[in-house]
Amino acid sequence: MDVVSMRVANSVACENLEELKKAVGACDLRDGTCYKDYKQSLLDAQTLKSQLNYTAYRSAVCTATSKFFNCVDFVVTGDCTVEMATLMKDIVTDLFDYARCGSQDRVFF
Structure with missing residues (x-):
């Protein structure tokens, strides 16, 4: 795990806590x-x-x-909206990013 990526993903999670709570409960991995x-x-x-x-x-x-x-990717069905699925994917990709693989051009960086 990349420390910078973890810091970014955790900051985003804190800033979007209510939306993330809903997304975690509603969205499943495709x-x-x-x-x-x-x-x-x-x-x-x-x-x-x-x-x-x-x-x-x-x-x-x-x-x-x-x-x-x-x-x-996350499935957009039932209570999982496009916005929730996008938030989940963005946080997951930011969390698993690795600085030594090149520039971190993820949405929250």
Whole structure:
């Protein structure tokens, strides 16, 4: 986890607390495998880190993160509005951003 990303995501969560509470209760991930695949990719990357191959490790983390951002989405149905789903996606992508993968051009940065 990137400390700057966590700080930004947590600040946004605090500033939008009531909206976020509603969104968490109303919105579901469209594809439940996104996080599972991301987690596995990070575990695989740890092997590179343990071998002290930091360049390959960073590349693997950035690839995994990029795939996760392209996959993660929230379903707009029932009580979950477009605004709620967008807020959820923006907070999740900000939280999982990693500064060493390049510029952080997420919405709340």
